[in-house]
Amino acid sequence: MMNLPETMHVSRETQERLEAFVALLEKWNPRINLVSSRDIASVWDRHVLDSLQLAPLVAGQARFIDMGSGGGFPGVIISIATGVPGTLIESDQRKAAFLREAARATQAPLTVLAERIEQAEVLPAPVVTARALASLSRLLDWTAPLLEKDGKAFFLKGQQADEELTEARRSWHMDVRIHRSITSHDGVILEVSNLERV
Template sequence: MKHCPSIQTATRTALETFAALLLRWNRTVNLIARRDEPTLWDRHIEDSLQLIPLLPPNLPRAVDLGSGAGFPGLILAIATAIPFDLIEADQRKAAFLREAARLTNATATIHATRIEATNLPPAPLITARALAPLPALLALTAPKLAPNGICLFLKGANATSELTAAAAQWHMRTEQHPSRTNPTGCILRISEIARATPIRDRDPT
């Protein structure tokens, strides 16, 4: 793995098991685009692994929103052994996630339901990839994030415009890190999230 050369042998083996299972399931369940199958490792697996250096130390658990085919949540659970709650409403994708977690011994619990319907303790870390524009993503995230928690979002070329749009609705602290796998992408590390008070609701001064 050119972007993650320090991955241990056991982790690499588990990721290879995951990749083989994904390609097999992808014949009948739309987990990733067929055109992406030859670049599965670079485009999806290593894209997820690049979050590892940004993880807070000693994480007790994390939540991944809209887990889809397991990026980045299941990949991080496999590689770090951090317990992840993976939320995925699509029942077929959730079934894949359960099987992948079982075969790789990943520390992951699958919740086959809508994000808004889950009732989990506030998480110190929330991750997401290709789920929603940032303003909508923050609305999904804020109720589930612990007070001192952080978010790691993998974003594409529209990250800057999404940050501008989100700033009209949310107060937050942001860091923007370049993606090592996508030349037009980035990683947003967001903390201290609070909804901005609409002007009409502010007390007059």
């Protein structure tokens, strides 16, 4: 159970569904290592809250695609908090099985594709998300075919964000807004739009 900061207040029903998700994660984690064993004790702070930051940015959209969903961060959390339908792409079959069970247990409107991102056949969406997955350049390679023309991508990034942006701009034209993380003093959310290859 977690008391959320005032800025991230959610309804009681949403809180209960987040708790159901965390309980499921704790049950499955010893078998398939969804988060590192040392992170389990701080799963609310390190993973749930971090992912929850994206909820206000995705709320109201028609749907979203989450790349490399792993243990459900941020995709499952976004969908629980917003009700926005999502497609989760996760190549690891066991993690995909967990994600399907998490969607069922929390009644989140999610579809899980157990395949590699570059091979996923999915209609482009107005929003693409990713967390702790790859360098920004690699993320943009994967995002471009998945993002609608006027869409936005949101990437949770750490202290390397500036270097990754510099590197990515060699290959991509894009508009970027930087949102400060409220869970990490050196973390940011990169909001990317108008993405075009150089």
